[in-house]
Amino acid sequence: MxxxxxxxxxxxxxxxxxxxxxxxxxxxxxxxxxxxxxxxxxxxxxxxxxxxxxxxxxxxxxxxxxxxxxxxxxxxxxxxxxxxxxxxxxxxxxxxxxxxxxxxxxxxxxxxxxxxxxxxxxxxxxxxxxxxxxDREYYRLNYLRPRRAQYLSAILAVLIIAVGVLQIIGV
Incomplete structure (x- = not known):
């Protein structure tokens, strides 16, 4: 900032x-x-x-x-x-x-x-x-892409946990 x-x-x-x-x-x-x-x-x-x-x-x-x-x-x-x-x-x-x-x-x-x-x-x-x-390309590759990858991995982790919980409770 x-x-x-x-x-x-x-x-x-x-x-x-x-x-x-x-x-x-x-x-x-x-x-x-x-x-x-x-x-x-x-x-x-x-x-x-x-x-x-x-x-x-x-x-x-x-x-x-x-x-x-x-x-x-x-x-x-x-x-x-x-x-x-x-x-x-x-x-x-x-x-x-x-x-x-x-x-x-x-x-x-x-x-x-x-x-x-x-x-x-x-x-x-x-x-x-x-x-x-x-530089725009440097910023995109080194700041924006890793941030998007972190968001995607967090969403996937929540989905995996939700699927695991659903399997445990037997749905």
């Missing part, structure tokens, strides 16, 4: 994933999908906030901290209590395994009349949403 967490930065700004586009009755994504996530950015402080950071996609098996080309700039210009929603659209998912929607960590500087967001140096990331990615 995907896991969510909210970035609350010093009670000034809140960033969270509010909607994903999982397929019905699924808890994983597939490598042939191009998902879109809705991200909510809210000014929870007393002053206006301005600045920018980035949303990114991070893969557990990627040789880099995040996938290049899968970032969405988050340009923030919010009054106190104001909210904006950003669609983070991804290209086809390129690796099987664990993946995450992440935001670049940032610092907030207090200016006279507003707060300013500046991205921290380096590749410091905060995970907002983590999920699993599989």
């Amino acid at each position: 995907p896991a969510y967490q909210t970035l609350n930065h010093h009670d000034e700004i809140s960033i969270e994933v509010v909607e994903d586009d999982l397929e019905p009755r699924r808890s994983v994504y597939f490598t042939d999908q191009s998902p879109t996530f809705q991200i909510k950015v809210e000014n929870t402080g007393e002053k206006p906030i301005q600045g920018r950071t980035n949303l990114r996609l991070s893969f557990e098996r990627s040789p880099e901290d995040y996938e290049s080309g899968t970032h969405t700039p988050v340009v923030v210009d919010l009054e106190p209590g104001e909210t904006q929603t950003i669609d983070h659209e991804l290209d086809m998912l390129s690796y099987q395994g664990g993946a995450a929607v992440v935001v670049d960590k940032f610092r907030i500087r207090d200016r006279d009349d507003h707060l300013e967001i500046n991205k921290k140096s380096g590749n410091r990331l905060f995970r907002l949403y983590t999920f699993m990615v599989y």
Whole structure:
């Protein structure tokens, strides 16, 4: 199952994933999908906030901290209590395994009349949403087929027991 967490930065700004586009009755994504996530950015402080950071996609098996080309700039210009929603659209998912929607960590500087967001140096990331990615055929062969075989064996076991009980009571 995907896991969510909210970035609350010093009670000034809140960033969270509010909607994903999982397929019905699924808890994983597939490598042939191009998902879109809705991200909510809210000014929870007393002053206006301005600045920018980035949303990114991070893969557990990627040789880099995040996938290049899968970032969405988050340009923030919010009054106190104001909210904006950003669609983070991804290209086809390129690796099987664990993946995450992440935001670049940032610092907030207090200016006279507003707060300013500046991205921290380096590749410091905060995970907002983590999920699993599989190839459809791999998922079908390694997860769905064994599950169906277990259900079938449980039903057959119940039928064998029922036939045995019927033979014992002499029906």
